[in-house]
């Protein structure tokens with residue numbers, strides 16, 4: 001469908017068509033979002049209460065896949081939340097249950113998703129079959145966060161081991177989730193435009209004065225790994241930086257921010273005060289919701305760096321440029337552009353991944 005030259009010096013960006021074509025929009029669901037790991041929830045926060053069964057929708061209004069998380073002693077499993085009889089959604093709300101009972105005609109499943117019982121089916125032949133059990137989706141944990149995929153084609157561990165390479169020293173499990181700062185932004189643009197913008201620091205001096213004042217633009221780096229891009233923002237001498245232990249790969253450097261993006265729609269922004277997760281939720285080719293979840297490690301550093309205020313300002317500035325690009329792509333005179341070999345490695349990698357997935 002699209003071809004992105006592997007040599008950034010020669011490559012052209014994805015054409016405007018990618019962001020506007022309805023068939024491509026649909027293809028992205030199956031070929032990109034179903035095949036890659038999706039952030040689901042904070043498992044520790046979710047299973048704190050008495051409930052052991054949680055219905056969720058995987059990417060509401062996009063993939064719209066009804067699933068249910070079931071906590072069983074110390075394991076969590078994930079199943080389709082759709083009854084194998086006639087498709088009713090089995091679990092409507094979080095609850096404490098010993099088994100799942102469909103409220104349409106009474107089919108029952110155990111907490112391992114296995115078919116148990118169905119009224120009035122005594123005469124049904126060749127029943128139950130394996131497909132009468134609930135389909136199980138794979139789950140993976142990284143620290144307290146839970147991920148799943150409808151049809152995973154990529155090794156979760158490989159990607160997440162990369163994160164540990166630099167983050168092993170942070171007790172992320174004990175960071176405090178801060179609902180008071182967490183919020184969702186409405187962005188009037190295609191989800192991939194939001195990611196394009198995230199993946200380069202090129203625009204920082206032009207668009208983000210406040211953020212630019214705590215990062216040294218000259219030394220800002222971008223590294224591309226399997227299904228992941230890491231951008232490192234170094235301080236300029238006056239900003240707070242991580243207390244990196246001996247032996248850390250960046251020990252001796254003044255790192256102010258680690259920005260991780262996991263293909264296609266998940267970001268982790270680490271600062272000395274903690275981390276902010278971004279979940280990019282596609283809704284229409286012109287509308288995206290972006291959820292910001294804050295986890296605080298050091299409240300004092302958060303206040304010094306004005307963590308939430310800086311993020312709010314940066315986000316509004318990003319929305320302004322991304323929404324303007326959304327309009328610009330409608331021009332009859334724009335087809336695609338070129339990459340800065342020095343500053344747009346992340347966007348180039350993202351476009352290659354998209355092109356490969358849509359083959």
Ligand code: FES
Pocket residue numbers: 083084085086087088102103104105106107
């Ligand atoms: S749809 Fe569930 S029992 Fe009929």
Ligand SMILES: [Fe+2]
Pocket residue numbers: 197198203207208314318
């Ligand atoms: Fe930005």
